[in-house]
Amino acid sequence: MSAVVTDHEHEHHDHKPSGIKRWLYTTNHKDIGTMYLVFALIMFFIGGAMAMVIRAELFQPGMQFVEPNFFNQMTTVHGLIMVFGAVMPAFTGLANWMIPMMIGAPDMALPRMNNWSFWILPFAFLILLMSLFMPGGGPNFGWTFYAPLSTTYSGDSTALFVFSVHIMGISSIMGAINVIVTIFNLRAPGMTWMKMPLFVWTWLITAFLLIMVMPVLAGVVTMVLTDKYFGTSFFDAAGGGDPVLFQHIFWFFGHPEVYIMILPAFGIVSSIVPTFARKPLFGYASMVYATSSIALLSFLVWAHHMFTTGMPVAGALFFMYCTMLIAVPTGVKVFNWVATMWRGAMTFEVPMMFALAFIVLFTIGGFSGLMLAITPADFQYHDTYFVVAHFHYVLVTGAVFSIIAAAYYWLPKWTGHMYDEKLGQWHFWCSLISVNMLFFPMHFVGLAGMPRRIPDYALQFADFNAFISIGGFLFGASQLIFVAVLVKCARGGEKATAQVWEGAEGLEWEVPSPAPYHTFETPPVIK
């Protein structure tokens, strides 16, 4: 894709409002993107601190530091924060920053709504975190809030949990509408569908998934609310309902949600690998089709989370085969990334290192997903640490690594300075080693039968768990290096050029670094 910008005249008067009002009242996609990213980072550390509590408790068998009820609250809120507070807002922040610049748009399509969808998010998490201090504690039923744990057996904070999830959902839906309308309506002339950068494509499909499934989440939390407080019996067999119904509705949301957290990552890796391999992306069109098929299939696989809950054999077979089918488009993607690197003139700056780690480690997570998809085998793996290992490989070394890679890749464009390459490499290697110490042994303890979500375990798992916890603490500490890199880069450093990376192509690399406050007030012409 070659693109030429012919019109820069409006970019010189660059007046930003100052003070706190700039951030509270802003309609600028770059400001809002920055706020999303900073918020995600803060939530990443809060959620991470909860993970540290979990790992400290599991360092040795027996009860050490916390009560079982508090342990449950930590696993629950850790999950909720990482999913809705860290990974999703980080991707939305990247979308805000990059999509208008990548497609030659002056801003997001609905800038005021954009501000609203960001600012309700801190309030939603404020409510969730405050609920931890209520008498009886915060939500303790797991981030999947299965009924009847969340209805019959839950505490008084459940209503706060329900309403905070509602607000997160409203935020996501408004953010998704903004992304989808921006891409449909604000592309510069000449930016045809099949010229769009893959990050834009993957986000378009992600936004579609968000609009389709976040309302279903809103529906199911509403049913939990009425079941708990107003005497309905959606999930109570005595009233003619069924607790299994909860799982169906939840996972109808939950499985597309999994792809919401990985499709933008595919877009990021598809941007980074060609840049550092100095070759165009191999199989662009097939990447677009693969992403679309993953999205469509994601609506047909939800019950693979429920094999042990029980369903007719025909259902189990259907969901098993559909799930395994997803490996095909995912395989296409991994193949294309590898083929892009084939005989490329590769260099290994930090974004590329994280992208490469993503490809390898995400594939490991994908393979363990295939193992879990096999119904009879899943009976053995279900609710063990094997599952924990699986989804942390796809979410931490998948989604989170891609977000970190994206941050390193676009930081020079955002700040105008190069980040400290040496410190970045330290961050990468420390993260890579510790994250594998943390999650890889979980496969083994899981296969050996250690159940998830339990604050204690049998003695034979003691050595592995101590090792895992050390990995966890190291991984947590490694992320402090990341903060050091970010702060250092924001405060100064070597000046970045407009193109930043030798092999980088696309509209965002043709505006100066740092990107002016308003880009493309009149659309660029794309040849």
Place this chain on the structure above:
Amino acid sequence: MSKTYEKYYVPAQSPWPIVGAVALFLIAFGAGNYVNEVTRQQPGYGGYMLAAGFVVLIFMLFGWFKNVIDESMSGLYSAQMDRSFRQGMSWFIVSEVMFFMAFFGALFYGRVIALDWLSGGSNNAMTFEILWPSFEAMWPLLKTPGGIETQAMPATGLPMINTAILLLSSVTLHFAHTGLEQNKRSQLKIMLLVTLLLGATFLGLQVYEYIHAYRDLGLTLASGFYGNTFFLLTGFHGMHVTLGAIILLFVFFRVLKGHFTPEKHFAFQAAAWYWHFVDVVWLCLYVFVYVI
């Protein structure tokens, strides 16, 4: 450059979103506490917070929409901007459809699968024998496995009249729209007013039906799966009709002030789409909740 493009209007800073965020915080935090206070009969401030949240929300809506209307009337919006609004509204309606789908999905699951299994279907014969051997699956579910009894809401009579009223209101709204497009302002005003009155009548009759259900039929929110789905589906639908009617009311006031032209009338269009959407939801609801 061979071709010039209209500039896309990017609004300057706006205080309304953060006001709206505070409003949603007050609503959510207030509601979260209020629900506990009401159901546990505890004293507290949740209700006041909830009410304050709605006040702030209404304040925000007035301010925000005033800005948007002023900008629109002063000609800042290009055709491209109009498309953004239209697409945004369409996707919002898609998300609303999915919200109702969650409840329809629950209804279908309950009727087709849960009740069948509770009465020993599939491989549940033993569960049935042990748990509730006297349970009979039927729809409407007039007696739950736990023994709560209720009466069914008939499809004929009031619900049928209500269906006709809501369908008619969609037709009158359509004629209001054609009136707007052909610049027949009096047709627009009359038809819009009729639509509003029909909507209000529908809501009034729904309230009457709810009272009838609670008082005469013993059909309540807590009377098992039939009552759950009945009240949540009709209740959320009723909320949407209320919201749609409020939007149409403001559109009506704007029509009286002489707003909207045959070419440019996004607000009218969006309100109409919303109303038609609510109407289609009712049709599905009438078929699956009342008739079948």
